[in-house]
Amino acid sequence: MSASKIAQLPIIDVAPFLNDNPEDAEKRVAASAALHRACVEYGFFYLNLDAYVERSEPEELARLAKEFFGLPQEEKDKIALKNQDHARGYARLNENVTNGKADAHEGIDFYRPVENPDKSKPLWGENQWPAVPGFKEKYEVWVKKMKVLGTIIMRGMAAGLGLTESETQDLLNQVDESFWVMRVIGYPPLPSGHDGISCGAHKDYGCLTFLWADPTKSALQVFLRQPGAQETDSLGLPREQGEEEGIWINADPIPGCVVCNIGEMWEIWTDGLYKSTLHRVVHRGSNYRVSIPFFFEPNFDAFVRPLPGALRKKALDTAEKSKEGEPERKSVVYGEFLLAKVGNNFAEDGPRDRYSES
Numbered sequence: 001m002s003a004s005k006i007a008q009l010p011i012i013d014v015a016p017f018l019n020d021n022p023e024d025a026e027k028r029v030a031a032s033a034a035l036h037r038a039c040v041e042y043g044f045f046y047l048n049l050d051a052y053v054e055r056s057e058p059e060e061l062a063r064l065a066k067e068f069f070g071l072p073q074e075e076k077d078k079i080a081l082k083n084q085d086h087a088r089g090y091a092r093l094n095e096n097v098t099n100g101k102a103d104a105h106e107g108i109d110f111y112r113p114v115e116n117p118d119k120s121k122p123l124w125g126e127n128q129w130p131a132v133p134g135f136k137e138k139y140e141v142w143v144k145k146m147k148v149l150g151t152i153i154m155r156g157m158a159a160g161l162g163l164t165e166s167e168t169q170d171l172l173n174q175v176d177e178s179f180w181v182m183r184v185i186g187y188p189p190l191p192s193g194h195d196g197i198s199c200g201a202h203k204d205y206g207c208l209t210f211l212w213a214d215p216t217k218s219a220l221q222v223f224l225r226q227p228g229a230q231e232t233d234s235l236g237l238p239r240e241q242g243e244e245e246g247i248w249i250n251a252d253p254i255p256g257c258v259v260c261n262i263g264e265m266w267e268i269w270t271d272g273l274y275k276s277t278l279h280r281v282v283h284r285g286s287n288y289r290v291s292i293p294f295f296f297e298p299n300f301d302a303f304v305r306p307l308p309g310a311l312r313k314k315a316l317d318t319a320e321k322s323k324e325g326e327p328e329r330k331s332v333v334y335g336e337f338l339l340a341k342v343g344n345n346f347a348e349d350g351p352r353d354r355y356s357e358s
């Protein structure tokens, strides 16, 4: 298979999902089928949000982010992770680690607020907002919109899998109090001699990631599995993808779109029919890049298990009829899975690896 098999990930318009007009029914079916194909083939796609949000909205968020990242270090450290539960707050440049290597970015993490916060418990503290005027208000509007978008896309994916209404409801019940995460990331230009890997190769561990990024090109890269593809890298970077064969492609920002990728929970729900895909950030530009990933995750107490409807679809798609009903993937309680992933960051010092294999 040639490396040029795909020039760009598919673009799926959310417009038909925003209403239930009968005249849009056909478009909804087509968009759901496109979601299914994109999840089977790439685990990554673009969502066109022009019918849902004004382009100026995330641009304003990026402006606010730059205002914060431009503050003196001691100002930024006022909302440091260690003031809270070591998960919510600001991480300095190189504080996060992926694959044992420091990530060349700084960022602020926010999580779903919890009842009865207790910062002595992992993940159970309070969010820390920058003192930049308008920051909290504008980002809270974005969180609300991304949560609604999460449900919309989950519904579309359920349709793409051919789930029954009660199976769809069962799935939606697992995300209706999403333990979401929002990250605001700043990537400074790197000194010469740096390999450019600003965020090492990883899979997202949750459900759906909606990534808005500023127009910087050639930064986000996605690993496409292609058996037989030898050329794994044109930049002379290490083979971060282990033994798999494939190619790294750029997922450059497209105006009006977010990049969406599926996390490991979707691997469980579909028993591996959908695969969460490796990605990384290689920022070699001379500008300060900002990205804002929103992670739409299952409820903290969701019991995530292979969905009967997805097993049906898998058997159909893979002609493995004989295997129907025998899931290969283990079920997890999402909150337990998450704690195992990030719980080791619940320490005063030491590396903060959010994508470690648990």
Ligand SMILES: O=C(O)CCC(=O)C(=O)O
Pocket (backbone or CB within 6 Å): 183, 185, 199, 204, 211, 213, 219, 220, 279, 280, 281, 291, 292, 293
């Ligand atoms: O900044 C980006 O483009 C991607 C960030 C990312 O993959 C993550 O935070 O999980």
Ligand SMILES: [Fe+2]
Pocket (backbone or CB within 6 Å): 202, 203, 204, 279
């Ligand atoms: Fe990621």
